[in-house]
Amino acid sequence: MKNRLTTLLGIEFPIIQGGMIWCSGWRLASAVSNAGGLGLIGAGSMYPDVLREHIRKCKVATGRPFGVNIPLLYPQMDEILQILLDEKVEIVFSSAGNPAKYTPTLKERGVTVIHVVSSSKFARKAMEAGCDAVVAEGFEAGGHNGREETTTLCLVPEVVDSVDIPVIAAGGVADGRGMAAVLALGAEGVQMGSRFAATQESSAHENFKQRILTTGEGDTQLTLKEIVPVRLIKNEFYSRVQHLYDNGGHVNQLKELLGRGRAKLGMFSGDMIEGELEIGQVASRIRNLPYASDVVHSVMSECNEVIEKLRKRS
Numbered sequence: 411m412k413n414r415l416t417t418l419l420g421i422e423f424p425i426i427q428g429g430m431i432w433c434s435g436w437r438l439a440s441a442v443s444n445a446g447g448l449g450l451i452g453a454g455s456m457y458p459d460v461l462r463e464h465i466r467k468c469k470v471a472t473g474r475p476f477g478v479n480i481p482l483l484y485p486q487m488d489e490i491l492q493i494l495l496d497e498k499v500e501i502v503f504s505s506a507g508n509p510a511k512y513t514p515t516l517k518e519r520g521v522t523v524i525h526v527v528s529s530s531k532f533a534r535k536a537m538e539a540g541c542d543a544v545v546a547e548g549f550e551a552g553g554h555n556g557r558e559e560t561t562t563l564c565l566v567p568e569v570v571d572s573v574d575i576p577v578i579a580a581g582g583v584a585d586g587r588g589m590a591a592v593l594a595l596g597a598e599g600v601q602m603g604s605r606f607a608a609t610q611e612s613s614a615h616e617n618f619k620q621r622i623l624t625t626g627e628g629d630t631q632l633t634l635k636e637i638v639p640v641r642l643i644k645n646e647f648y649s650r651v652q653h654l655y656d657n658g659g660h661v662n663q664l665k666e667l668l669g670r671g672r673a674k675l676g677m678f679s680g681d682m683i684e685g686e687l688e689i690g691q692v693a694s695r696i697r698n699l700p701y702a703s704d705v706v707h708s709v710m711s712e713c714n715e716v717i718e719k720l721r722k723r724s
Contacts, residue, residue, distance in 0.1 A: 411423060411424060411710070411713075411714070413576070413598045413599075414576045414598055415543060415576040415578065415598040415599040416599075418522060418542055418543060418576060419448050419475055419477075419501060419522065420474075420475045421443075421446060421447060421448050421474070421475055422446030422447075423445075423446045423447050423706060423710045424578075424598055424599030424600065425442075425446075425447035425448070425589070425599065425600055425602065425706050425709060425710060426447060426448045426450065426503075426545075426578055426599060426600065426601040426602070427439065427442040427447060427448065427449045427450055427601075427602065427603075427606045427702070428450065428452075428479070428580065428601050428602060428603030428604075428606065429450035429451060429452035429453070429454070429477075429478065429479020429503055430452050430552075430553060430603050430606075430607055430688075431452050431454040431455035431553070431673060431677070431688070432452075432455045432613065432614060432673060432674060432677040432678040433452065433603075433606070433607045433612045433613055433614040433677065434449075434450055434451055434452035434479070434606075434612075434613070435451065435452075435464055435613040436451060436464040436465075436467040436468035436471060437471070437611045437613065438606060438609065438611040438612050438613065438702055439451045439464075439468050439472075439476050439477075440467075440468050440471035440472040440476065441609075441611045441701065441702035441703055442476075442606065442702050442703075442705075442706060443468075443472045443474040443475060443476040444471075444472050444474060444703065445702060445703035445706035445707060446474075446706060446707075446710075447706045448475060448476065448477060448501070449468070449472070449476045449477070449702075450476065450477045450478065450479045450503055451464050451465065451468060451476070451477070451478045451479065452479050453478050453479060453480045453481070453484070453490060454479065454480070454481045454484065455673070455674065455678070457486075458486055458489045458490055458493055461478070461490065461493055462493050462496075462497060465478065465493070465497045465499060466497065475500065475501060476501070477499065477500070477501030477502060477503055477522075477524075478494060478499050478501070478502055478503070479502075479503040479504075479505065480494070480502060480503070480504050480505070481504075481505050481506040481507065481554075482504050482505065482506055482507025482508065482509070482511065482512065483506045483507050487512070491512055491515065491516075494516070494521070495515075495516075495519055495521075499521065500520070500521060500522060501521070501522045501524070502516055502521050502522070502523050502524070503524045503525070503526065503545065504523065504524070504525045504526070504541075505525065505526035505545075505554075506526075506554060506638075508535075508539075509523070509525040509535070509536050509539045509541055510535070510538075510539040513525075513539045513540045513541055514539075514540060517540050522542050523540065523541050523542055524541060524542060524543045524544065524545060524578070525539070525541045525544055525545070526544070526545040526547050526580070527544050527545065527546060527547070527556075527569065528546075528547055528548075528549070528555065528556025528557075528558055528560065528565070529556065529558055529560065529565070529568075529569075530565075530568040530569050530571070530572035530573075533546065533569045533572050533573050533577075534572055534573060536573075537573045537574070537575050541575065542575060542576075543575050543576040543577065543578060543598075544569060544573060544575065544576075544577055544578070545577075545578040545579075545580050545601050546562070546565050546566050546568075546569040546570075546577050546578070546579055546580065546597070547562075547565075547580040547581050547601070548560060548561045548562025548563070548564075548565045548566070548579075548580070548581030548582060549561060549581065549632055549641075550562055550581040550582035550641075550690055550691040550692065551580055551581035551582070551603065551604075551641065551690045552603055552604050552607075552630070552641050552688050552689040552690035552691075552693070553603065553640060553641065553688040553689075553690075554638050554639060554640050554688075555632055555639045555640065555641055556639065557635055557639050559632065561581075561582075562579060562580070562581040562582045562583070562592065563591075563595070565581075566579045566592055566595040566596060566597050567595045567596055570595065570596030570597065571596075576598040576599070577596065577597050577598060578597060578598065578599045578600065578601050579592035579595070579597035579599070579600050579601070580600065580601035580602070580603070581690065582690065582691060582692050583600045583601075583602055583605075583692065584602060584604060584605040584692040584695050584696060584709075585605075585695070585708075585709055585712055586708070586709045586710065586711065586712020586713035586714070586715065586716055587712065587713075587716055588600070588692075589709055589710075589712075589713040590712075590713045590716040590717055590720075593713070593717075600709075602705075602709075603690060604622070604689050604690040604692050604693050604696060605692070605696060605705055605709075606702060606705060607619070607622060607689065608622045608623065608693075608696050608698075608699055609699060609700060609701060609702045609705060610699060610700065610701045610702070611701065611702045612702075613678070614677050614678065615677065615678055615679060615680035616680065617680035617681075617682050618676060618677045618678075618680060618682070618685075618687060619699055621643065621682055621687060622689055622693050622696055623696060623697055623698070623699070625643055625689065625693040625694055625696075626694050627694045628694075629643055629644055629693070629694065630642060630643055630644065630689060630690065630691055630693065631644055631648065633648065633651055633652070633655075634651065634664060634668065636661045636664060637661065637664060637665060637668065640686070640688060641688065641689070641690060641691070642686060642687055642688060642689075643687035643688075643689055643693075645676075645682060645683060645685070645687055646683045646684065647672070647676070647683070647684050647685060647686060647687075648687075650667060651664065651667060651668075654667060668686070672684075672685060672686040673685070673686040673688060
């Protein structure tokens with residue numbers, strides 16, 4: 411499948427692996443890229459020297475395009491930016507911040523920049539800042555999310571109609587049927603996080619991977635909107651958060667409960683009780699732990715089958 415996005419990124423299939431914290435190291439990114447999609451290293455959970463190591467290892471593991479996802483609110487952003495430039499990273503996905511601050515510097519060095527947005531307003535701002543494409547992420551997605559709670563089904567066509575750069579759909583997509591649906595809405599590719607979190611190459615703890623496989627419909631919730639909105643699996647930690655809400659807890663109490671390293675505790679260290687377990691609603695449809703290459707090929711194959719079936723119906 412060739413379109414503006416595959417041409418822009420130099421990839422075979424318009425399938426992007428989300429740059430998730432604690433899940434998206436060089437092994438996962440290189441596996442997805444080698445399969446014909448675009449793998450992303452998730453810089454949000456990496457110290458600068460660790461990020462540099464992952465970039466270098468990814469270059470050894472694949473000769474195909476890969477990228478790095480950077481949360482723009484990262485406290486060491488200037489150092490991260492310099493690493494990206496020094497290591498000649500060619501594709502950067504940015505999120506959680508204003509793309510106007512860093513996009514011009516990246517573009518001057520020939521970097522392809524794609525920004526994650528939760529509204530058509532932010533999509534237009536990203537385009538005006540010089541971004542080459544945007545990821546329209548609905549609130550079904552795991553991890554940090556938009557406050558608007560706009561679903562992918564509603565968000566994607568709004569963003570497509572608002573910009574003239576390629577749109578990548580994210581949130582609630584884990585198979586070929588989902589991919590075909592968002593392509594019908596005007597997206598030119600998909601970004602999948604949860605599906606790739608539950609793969610052999612994901613750097614997530616085995617406990618977390620197994621918890622994903624048992625997550626049912628309604629087992630996740632978008633919460634902590636007073637701090638940074640995040641979708642979590644409902645575990646004991648989530649229950650404590652909800653207890654604070656039910657009893658009129660203040661922002662400072664929520665911050666104290668959240669503390670530091672709560673996501674690492676759950677997703678990377680494997681504490682399913684006290685850890686913050688970030689995953690999307692689509693986890694209820696994930697029931698196996700395949701290799702990343704199998705995900706890329708099965709999603710693309712199923713998508714093509716769905717499109718062909720729809721053609722035959724008309």
